[in-house]
Amino acid sequence: MRDLVFGPVPSRRLGLSLGVDIIPLKTCSYNCIYCQIGRTPRPTVERKIYVEPEPILQAVKEAVERGPKPDYVTFSGSGEPTLNSALGEMIRKIKGITEIPVAVITNGSLLWMEEVRRDLSEADLVMPSLDAVSEGVFRRINRAASGLRIEAIVDGLKRFCEEFDGKIWLEIMLVDGVNTSIEELNGLKEIALSLKLDRIQLNTVVRPPAERWARAVPKTRMEEIRRFFGPKAEVIADYVGKAPKIHGAAEANILNVLRRHPCTAEEISDSLGIPIGQVNDRLRSMLRREIVREISHEGKTYFLPRE
Numbered sequence: 019m020r021d022l023v024f025g026p027v028p029s030r031r032l033g034l035s036l037g038v039d040i041i042p043l044k045t046c047s048y049n050c051i052y053c054q055i056g057r058t059p060r061p062t063v064e065r066k067i068y069v070e071p072e073p074i075l076q077a078v079k080e081a082v083e084r085g086p087k088p089d090y091v092t093f094s095g096s097g098e099p100t101l102n103s104a105l106g107e108m109i110r111k112i113k114g115i116t117e118i119p120v121a122v123i124t125n126g127s128l129l130w131m132e133e134v135r136r137d138l139s140e141a142d143l144v145m146p147s148l149d150a151v152s153e154g155v156f157r158r159i160n161r162a163a164s165g166l167r168i169e170a171i172v173d174g175l176k177r178f179c180e181e182f183d184g185k186i187w188l189e190i191m192l193v194d195g196v197n198t199s200i201e202e203l204n205g206l207k208e209i210a211l212s213l214k215l216d217r218i219q220l221n222t223v224v225r226p227p228a229e230r231w232a233r234a235v236p237k238t239r240m241e242e243i244r245r246f247f248g249p250k251a252e253v254i255a256d257y258v259g260k261a262p263k264i265h266g267a268a269e270a271n272i273l274n275v276l277r278r279h280p281c282t283a284e285e286i287s288d289s290l291g292i293p294i295g296q297v298n299d300r301l302r303s304m305l306r307r308e309i310v311r312e313i314s315h316e317g318k319t320y321f322l323p324r325e
């Protein structure tokens with residue numbers, strides 16, 4: 019069974035992050051062409067208790083007591099966390115267990131719902147996405163559940179930014195030739211600069227996407243776009259921070275990392291604090307036994323679980 023609470027693992031944006039996964043794989047309101055965890059079989063906007071709060075709270079408590087101490091407890095993982103209607107209760111109770119700040123990574127598609135904004139108001143940091151402003155590009159890149167419209171989503175995001183007291187980092191995922199036209203970038207910039215944001219984080223397809231044709235924006239172009247978005251914008255760099263040391267190249271640890279997203283051998287090595295030689299040996303053995311498979315993307319080799 020997959021772990022509902024995992025890590026702490028190094029995160030490109032959050033340093034050391036204790037992940038909390040409150041949604042079954044892969045339950046989401048979107049079916050993004052760039053998704054690292056594959057296609058969404060049936061995009062949905064149905065909010066319900068997909069995972070009960072109690073086992074989550076118990077697992078967070080144990081992980082915090084066990085250490086190492088994470089920089090954030092982060093709701094993310096196998097789908098869209100705001101679909102779980104117990105999200106607010108879980109955030110509130112985690113904050114009763116620990117003073118470690120709580121972050122939520124969300125696609126932002128449900129922020130037009132008052133109860134979703136209320137649930138998120140309990141967090142310290144919310145990281146919503148916005149990849150498009152025109153309905154056509156939104157349909158092409160996010161392939162949302164029926165009934166979701168970009169205009170309502172942008173309105174919800176605006177309301178949330180006005181009401182929320184914590185930090186907001188907006189992520190824009192750029193897919194070469196899909197949402198990188200001057201018109202779309204102008205629209206995204208106009209909205210981003212009108213919002214009360216702490217950071218604008220520009221990302222691109224650095225990991226294997228759900229659709230092979232979703233391509234990364236070249237590095238030099240990403241830098242131009244960063245300058246275009248102004249001083250709050252940053253290109254999310256590869257993780258270079260600290261990594262917890264977990265000894266032994268245990269397959270369970272490697273699989274746990276790969277279940278979150280495809281990784282290169284170097285990333286597994288950084289993530290688990292295992293020498294690269296040991297990781298390569300273990301991966302070769304796992305490939306032979308068909309526990310993992312490998313794919314190429316943007317000139318790098320990534321590993322994924324076969325299950």
Ligand code: SF4
Nearest residue numbers: 046048049050053125
């Ligand atoms: S990238 Fe996020 S929002 Fe998009 S389909 Fe995957 S889990 Fe859902």
